[in-house]
Every structure is written in C-alpha cells, then in structure tokens.
Amino acid sequence: MSITAVPIAPVKRGYLVWLWIGIAAAVLAGVGLAWKGTAAVVADTGTNAQFLTFNGGQKGVTTTASGLQYKVLDKGKGGPTPTNEDLVLVNYKGTLRDGTVFDESRQPTPMDPTQVVPGFGEAVKLMPKGAKYRFWIKPELAYGSTPPVDPRTGQPGVPADALLIFDVELVDFVPKAVVQQMEMQRQMQMQQGGAAPAPGAAPAER
Numbered sequence: 001m002s003i004t005a006v007p008i009a010p011v012k013r014g015y016l017v018w019l020w021i022g023i024a025a026a027v028l029a030g031v032g033l034a035w036k037g038t039a040a041v042v043a044d045t046g047t048n049a050q051f052l053t054f055n056g057g058q059k060g061v062t063t064t065a066s067g068l069q070y071k072v073l074d075k076g077k078g079g080p081t082p083t084n085e086d087l088v089l090v091n092y093k094g095t096l097r098d099g100t101v102f103d104e105s106r107q108p109t110p111m112d113p114t115q116v117v118p119g120f121g122e123a124v125k126l127m128p129k130g131a132k133y134r135f136w137i138k139p140e141l142a143y144g145s146t147p148p149v150d151p152r153t154g155q156p157g158v159p160a161d162a163l164l165i166f167d168v169e170l171v172d173f174v175p176k177a178v179v180q181q182m183e184m185q186r187q188m189q190m191q192q193g194g195a196a197p198a199p200g201a202a203p204a205e206r
Helices: 013-045 048-056 118-124 176-193
Strands: 061-063 069-074 086-095 101-104 109-111 132-137 164-175
Touching (some): 048 061, 118 132, 118 164, 164 176
Antiparallel strands (some): 061 069, 086 109, 086 164, 132 164
C-alpha cells in the first residue's frame, strides 16, 4: 500500500516575515519578564547596592548626589523648604528592607536637621510644608556599621549596615532663632514672676 504525501502549500514571503517578527517579539518578552523577575529577587535578597541600583530605576524615584533616594508621595503646599537654620516638625515611620518597623512617631516630632543622621537631615530639607516623601537611606548616610544601642533592650535598634526606609510628613518648620527667642522670653517671664505655685499649695503668708 502506497501513501502519497500531500505537499504543504507554499507560504507567501510577507507571511514569513510577520511570523518571524512575532516569534522574535515573544522571545524578547520572555527574556524581559525573566530579567525583571531576577532583578526583583536581587533587590529583595541582594546587597544594599544591588537594591539601590534596582530601586533607583523605578518610576518616580530620584537619587541625589549623595546617594539618598526619594519618592514624592504628596507634593504638599509647595514653597520654601527647611535649612540647617530651621527646626522641623515631622511625622515619620522607619522600616528596614524586610518591612520591620524600627521607629515611628506617635505625634508630630520636632527635629534639628543637623542633629540627626546625615541622610535624614538631607531628606527633610527637600520637603515643603505638608509634603509626604518616602526615603531610602543607605548605611553610609545612616548608622553605618555601629548603630546606636536601644537603652530599653541594651541591643542595637537596627542591624549593622542597615538600609533605612522612611515615610516622612513635614508638618511645619520654623527658624531656630525664633524658637530660641521664644525660650528666652519664657525664661525671663518665669524669673520676673517666679515659679507658679504647685496645685493645692497653701497661699504664702503676708
């Protein structure tokens, strides 16, 4: 019994071109997805440098000359930003790369940009009033290899060489000179008027 092969009908050249284009696009898409997946894994489990390289390429993330990275979550009211001559009032939440919360304000907290880690000081000076930013602070701009010890536990509050992530809201800021002047006036008033009597204390004899 003989079998007669049925030849495949010839394909027009134009169809072949589009077929190869489709195959190439599918291959490139697969490679792109594989690379993205690998990059995300490296960002999660790799070194701080690998994480920052990946994070710096994400939409909306800006890297400053010092290596501080930030993303604007809320532009706020616009206008001027704090300087080293100001005191800032902030709400903040600090986490590690794995999401562990290591510090968080319970109410608006006053801070001096010159008395905090360099990365946080640089960070708040980028923000206008009412703004909310997210910051990624590399160890060299944070606590480095010698983080401070938590007095409550006797252990470092964060691991050595930790990359810190802060969500910060800048509530307000005022010049240090104004605060110092107000403090001087308060002390003068206390000296002139004397200390206020304790509640329930008997009035002084005349």
